[in-house]
Amino acid sequence: MSIVKKPGAIANWYLPGILIGMIFTLKKMIYNLFHKDKMPTLNYPEEKYEYSPRFKGQHVLTVKKDGSIRCTACMLCATNCPAQCIKIVASEHEDPTVEKYPINYEIDVLRCVYCGFCEEACPVDAIRMGPEWQKPGANGFNFTYDIQELAYRPQLKGGIESRLDEKERHDFGI
Amino acid sequence: MPKLTLNGKEIEVPAGSTIIEAYKQLDEPIAHYCWHPGLSIAGVCRLCVVEIEGNPRLQIACNTQIQEGMVVNNNSEKVKTAVKWGLDFHLINHPLDCPICDQAGECELQNQYMEFGKYDPEMAEPKVKKRKVVDLGERVVLDTERCILCSRCVRFTNEVSKTNELGIFNRGDRSEVGTFEDKPLNNKYSVNTVDICPVGALTSKDFRFKQRVWYLKNKPSICTGCSTGCNVNVYYNEEGVFRVKPHYNKEVNGYWMCDEGRDIYKHINRKSRMLRGRYKQNGVWCTTQALEVAKKAGQKLSSFKGEEIAVLVTGQYTNEELNSLVDYSVNKLGSKSVFHWKNNENNWQDFDGHLIRGDKNPNTKGLQGVLQKYAVGGEWKELENQLSKFKAVVVAGPENQSVYFDIKEKIESLKSLECVVWFTAGENSNFEKLSDNSYLIPQKTSVEKNGHFTNHQGLTQKVEEVTTILPEALNLEETVSLMLGNSLDLSIRDKQEMGVLKTNYFSQERGSL
Numbered sequence: 001m002s003i004v005k006k007p008g009a010i011a012n013w014y015l016p017g018i019l020i021g022m023i024f025t026l027k028k029m030i031y032n033l034f035h036k037d038k039m040p041t042l043n044y045p046e047e048k049y050e051y052s053p054r055f056k057g058q059h060v061l062t063v064k065k066d067g068s069i070r071c072t073a074c075m076l077c078a079t080n081c082p083a084q085c086i087k088i089v090a091s092e093h094e095d096p097t098v099e100k101y102p103i104n105y106e107i108d109v110l111r112c113v114y115c116g117f118c119e120e121a122c123p124v125d126a127i128r129m130g131p132e133w134q135k136p137g138a139n140g141f142n143f144t145y146d147i148q149e150l151a152y153r154p155q156l157k158g159g160i161e162s163r164l165d166e167k168e169r170h171d172f173g174i
Numbered sequence: 175m176p177k178l179t180l181n182g183k184e185i186e187v188p189a190g191s192t193i194i195e196a197y198k199q200l201d202e203p204i205a206h207y208c209w210h211p212g213l214s215i216a217g218v219c220r221l222c223v224v225e226i227e228g229n230p231r232l233q234i235a236c237n238t239q240i241q242e243g244m245v246v247n248n249n250s251e252k253v254k255t256a257v258k259w260g261l262d263f264h265l266i267n268h269p270l271d272c273p274i275c276d277q278a279g280e281c282e283l284q285n286q287y288m289e290f291g292k293y294d295p296e297m298a299e300p301k302v303k304k305r306k307v308v309d310l311g312e313r314v315v316l317d318t319e320r321c322i323l324c325s326r327c328v329r330f331t332n333e334v335s336k337t338n339e340l341g342i343f344n345r346g347d348r349s350e351v352g353t354f355e356d357k358p359l360n361n362k363y364s365v366n367t368v369d370i371c372p373v374g375a376l377t378s379k380d381f382r383f384k385q386r387v388w389y390l391k392n393k394p395s396i397c398t399g400c401s402t403g404c405n406v407n408v409y410y411n412e413e414g415v416f417r418v419k420p421h422y423n424k425e426v427n428g429y430w431m432c433d434e435g436r437d438i439y440k441h442i443n444r445k446s447r448m449l450r451g452r453y454k455q456n457g458v459w460c461t462t463q464a465l466e467v468a469k470k471a472g473q474k475l476s477s478f479k480g481e482e483i484a485v486l487v488t489g490q491y492t493n494e495e496l497n498s499l500v501d502y503s504v505n506k507l508g509s510k511s512v513f514h515w516k517n518n519e520n521n522w523q524d525f526d527g528h529l530i531r532g533d534k535n536p537n538t539k540g541l542q543g544v545l546q547k548y549a550v551g552g553e554w555k556e557l558e559n560q561l562s563k564f565k566a567v568v569v570a571g572p573e574n575q576s577v578y579f580d581i582k583e584k585i586e587s588l589k590s591l592e593c594v595v596w597f598t599a600g601e602n603s604n605f606e607k608l609s610d611n612s613y614l615i616p617q618k619t620s621v622e623k624n625g626h627f628t629n630h631q632g633l634t635q636k637v638e639e640v641t642t643i644l645p646e647a648l649n650l651e652e653t654v655s656l657m658l659g660n661s662l663d664l665s666i667r668d669k670q671e672m673g674v675l676k677t678n679y680f681s682q683e684r685g686s687l
């Protein structure tokens with residue numbers, strides 16, 4: 001790329017351009033000082049944008065009424081996931097009414113494309129995509145989230161309850 | 175042979191066969207649960223209904239014998255509606271268990287529902303709840319809620335295993351399959367009931383929750399559990415082999431296999447395998463590539479005279495492999511001291527009347543043939559008596575070490591020798607005891623190689639490579655060729671393995687149920 005230079009001495013004289021720019025900035029600054037609410041930008045990271053509840057952000061594994069994990073380890077989410085970033089190890093639960101549960105559930109969020117297919121595939125409302133969207137980490141940070149992180153991270157305040165309750169279903173005779 | 179028309183196609187079938195058999199012969203789809211080709215006819219599921227011309231009512235195909243000139247179809251609206259509402263009856267009390275049901279993906283209820291069902295259930299009453307997760311002994315778990323009472327499993331224990339454990343108890347919608355007072359179902363063929371159960375009522379404890387079935391691929395192979403040589407399907411994915419199921423072969427095993435044979439995958443998987451080659455020099459074990467060890471072993475062996483070398487073989491290798499090893503011994507090493515290592519000679523001839531044989535090697539007959547061909551062969555006893563005569567021994571060790579109870583003693587008695595070359599697929603902690611100049615060369619297992627096994631009746635069956643579990647392992651032919659100083663034609667193998675990598679169908683077919 002070459003720099004286009006206009007001929008003539010006047011073009012080399014840059015001060016008027018700078019002054020015009022500074023006046024524009026000053027005008028905006030004064031305006032913004034008195035109309036703070038109309039400001040289009042955010043003071044990130046002090047202020048954070050609130051997305052709608054439908055936003056497909058960080059995954060949440062929901063819990064049952066008793067706080068245990070809702071997921072039944074059916075692996076439909078892992079089957080549906082186009083990025084193949086869900087890894088589940090299932091096991092036999094000691095309670096025969098539960099029967100199967102995940103002893104390990106990992107999502108590699110760096111491979112995740114946040115498509116929401118896992119949420120759609122889940123038959124028991126065990127995985128949802130929540131409104132959280134930021135999770136910084138320094139080099140070497142572990143971006144493979146396990147059950148602890150997905151279901152019980154501090155932001156979730158003890159876990160999000162699943163809509164589908166096994167006991168209710170059972171009492172209802174389904 | 176009578177002729178009849180099925181779905182507009184003419185077909186000739188043996189006299190006395192039923193309509194469903196004719197459908198199977200024609201490879202036309204027909205819904206059915208209770209009929210199984212290896213069992214008697216029950217006619218209880220009423221799903222196999224067909225329309226016969228001239229007959230106002232629908233008939234079940236599994237219990238109607240064909241007659242000359244019959245015109246039958248199972249694709250009319252009438253049949254489809256009948257199947258659909260027949261299916262609704264089966265599903266009245268069926269739990270919504272698919273997410274946690276091991277059968278999901280290969281479940282006949284799911285299949286037929288997708289084919290014929292797709293209705294909104296019209297049952298308003300609550301479901302009848304039954305017992306779940308009933309422990310039926312060592313290998314089987316029963317879920318009575320999922321059972322559709324097809325009675326296949328009951329007929330299996332009556333007719334095939336002849337142990338009569340299972341039965342159907344109670345009446346009406348409280349009917350339950352089970353054993354008397356929940357006695358364990360501990361016959362030697364119990365997992366066959368899991369295979370024939372069209373739904374997830376009977377599940378295998380060993381396979382339960384290990385994998386979803388749609389992540390598995392399968393290919394036919396031969397069971398190496400005993401000299402019967404049952405035909406099996408090996409279910410595997412990139413993580414290894416997960417289960418073994420019988421594959422129909424009229425001459426060998428019919429539709430069944432024994433429970434013991436289902437465990438053969440355990441010594442095939444990486445966990446129990448010898449991952450790298452090892453050799454001992456100046457008291458230290460060095461780990462390196464298998465082919466490197468084979469070359470070193472070959473060099474070492476060539477420094478001995480023929481009569482100082484003994485070869486010990488087990489019937490756990492293919493005919494081709496055994497042939498190359500014995501040929502190497504006789505023609506290249508110049509040693510006629512080839513001995514047959516038999517693991518359980520006392521009950522060698524045992525037979526339980528159905529499938530299980532005492533000889534726990536897949537290829538004893540094949541080995542005997544090879545030994546005869548080269549006019550060699552002796553017993554372990556003979557080797558033991560003249561052990562001091564030998565300086566080096568080459569052992570084609572067992573792939574399935576769990577049936578070779580004497581492996582520890584054998585290792586201990588051989589450690590006095592100057593040089594031991596041991597081919598083994600599996601790891602064994604006793605190998606550490608071997609003396610200097612011992613060479614351990616990792617071998618492929620039966621699912622990783624091509625070749626032939628000859629079973630007890632002299633029937634030679636082909637085994638084909640199913641998957642690669644340990645790319646580094648060699649088969650005996652390759653090992654022998656390396657010991658002769660040839661270099662391995664790796665280009666062929668590389669291509670094969672690259673092929674496996676490129677067509678990684680496990681990932682590409684995901685999500686396309």
Ligand code: SF4
Nearest residue numbers: 081112113115116118
């Ligand atoms: S959002 Fe999409 S990519 Fe991410 S885990 Fe779920 S299915 Fe996989």
Ligand code: SF4
Nearest residue numbers: 071072074075077122
């Ligand atoms: S999160 Fe839902 S879809 Fe995924 S394994 Fe658990 S229950 Fe199944």
Ligand code: SF4
Nearest residue numbers: 271272275278281374
């Ligand atoms: S038996 Fe079939 S339909 Fe029933 S829960 Fe299991 S997979 Fe689902």
Ligand code: SF4
Nearest residue numbers: 321322324325327371
């Ligand atoms: S347990 Fe399975 S095979 Fe036995 S009767 Fe029930 S559905 Fe049929």
Ligand code: FES
Nearest residue numbers: 208219220222236
């Ligand atoms: S298969 Fe004919 S009635 Fe069940």
